[in-house]
Amino acid sequence: MRSLAIYALLGCMYCGVLPLQAQTPTPAATPAAAAANANPDVRFRALEEHEQRGAVLKIRDQLLFERSEKDKRERAIAGLRNALQGTLMNPDDTQKLAGLVTLWQDANSLYDEVKRANYRQLELITLIGNAKLSAGMLPQVASFLLDAEKQTTQLGDNQKKQQEHLLSFGQPIIMAICNVPPPRSFITHSGITMRLCGQGKEWFYVSEQPITEAQYQAVIQPQAGDSAKAPATDSPSPAKTDVSLTNAIRFCGMLTRLEQRNLLLPNISRANRYPPIPKAGNENHTYVLPDNNQLNILSLTSYTPSCAIWINSPWLPNDSDTERALERFAVSFNIVWDPRRLFAESTTFGELPFARYPQLGFVIVTHRNTGWYLRWQHLLDKMDAANAEQPLNTPE
CATH class of the missing domain: 1.20.58 (Methane Monooxygenase Hydroxylase; Chain G, domain 1)
Known part of the structure; x- marks a missing residue:
């Protein structure tokens, strides 16, 4: 009986009825997971x-x-x-x-x-x-x-x-x-009205009237912190007369420096926001006395100043005696234009540069580009101001 029990146990072990050792079943891996385990770079x-x-x-x-x-x-x-x-x-x-x-x-x-x-x-x-x-x-x-x-x-x-x-x-x-042609007229920062004269390449600006007492003092002796602006007054100022050619030239030099200080050339510090217009040279922004060529143009127009004016060109005598006298004393005369004939019957005559008369004053002229660039600067300043007033489009 005992032998029968032993054979029965061996038979069960052989047929696999009883496991020799307890084992935990392992789940079968999916094909995609198996491929991923084999090669991590495989994509689904x-x-x-x-x-x-x-x-x-x-x-x-x-x-x-x-x-x-x-x-x-x-x-x-x-x-x-x-x-x-x-x-x-x-x-x-x-x-x-x-x-x-x-x-x-x-x-x-x-x-x-x-x-x-x-x-x-x-x-x-x-x-x-x-x-x-x-x-x-x-x-x-x-x-x-x-x-x-x-x-x-x-x-x-x-x-x-x-x-x-x-x-x-x-x-x-x-x-x-x-x-675009230059404007017919413009007003300087110093309050001097300049009007266009001539035509084509002969265009230039001339002061609408002889320089006045107020304009002369504003430039020659400006107030502290002043930029030589014309004084605000209701009564018109008389023309500056009794002035020599030397003082008139000095006035032009001071006026040029004051105006150029205010007349900024275009496209400076504007970050290329405007067209690159060629910049004119400094000679186009200077104020000088008229020369003989400009006098010829003025005499053909309706321009008639209220007093005789200096012309910054030498006067040449018509007779040999006067010419020899000028050479003998080493002096030179400049032209004075007197369209109203305040001094004599001739509209032009010669005078020493340091001469001064109550009927003698001066006008100023400047290149035609001066008015063009001044208008250009005013336009860009106006556009800059308009852009500065526009609200920024910031997201809410």
Whole structure:
């Protein structure tokens, strides 16, 4: 009986009814997990398709955006050309200048937009290149990427043409600005009214009347902290007479320094916000006495000063005796213009530079560009002030 029990136990062990050792069952690994354990770089197919779809959608949206922006720029460039023609027809020179400056700024803004589009084009090309590297790409996706690459290249070519158009558009604007004639008159910072005289290349400005007592004192002896502005008074000041040629020239030099201090040349400290108009030399912003050539032009106009005036050109005698006398005493005479014949029957005669008479005063002249640049500066100052008053568009 005992032997039977032993055989039965051995039989159970052989047939596997009773385990020799207790073991914990291990769950079967999934194929994807097994592959991931074997190679950590393996990607899930569904995830790859999702990423490809996201990249394609981003490329598609960016292409739609760039095409829309390209069309907007085309319409804006065409609008600039039409606006330029309308601006050139404006009879008001100041308004014409302001319109031309605005057009130049608009063209510059469009040019900056094209530059930003160029950067976005490079980014789009990179996106397309990365998307083409994906494995297992569907045929329709590959076809779309090839077409997107072609469209992106065409956008780049179009942007180059737009840049060329905008650059060429800026030159006519600058030429139109320079061709605007100088104003018929202007008032200096010192309160002297200057009026345009002559025509064409012979244009120059002359003071509307002889320099007055108040204007002379404001320049020669300005108050502390004063910028030689004309004193505010209701009664007109008489002409400054009894003045020598030397003192009149001294007045012109002081006036020039005071005016140039206020007349800032364009495009200085303006951060290229305005067209780069060629700067005139200092000789175009000086105030001097008229010379003999300008006297000839003044005598042909209706300009008639209230007193005799100095002319900063030598007087040449008509007879040999006077000429020999001048050489003998080593003196020279300057021209005095007397259109009202206050001194004699002749409208011009010669006088020593240090001579002074109650009927003798002076007028001043300046280059035609002085008025042009002064108006230009006033326009830019006004535009700067208008921009400073505009509220900033800050996000809420």
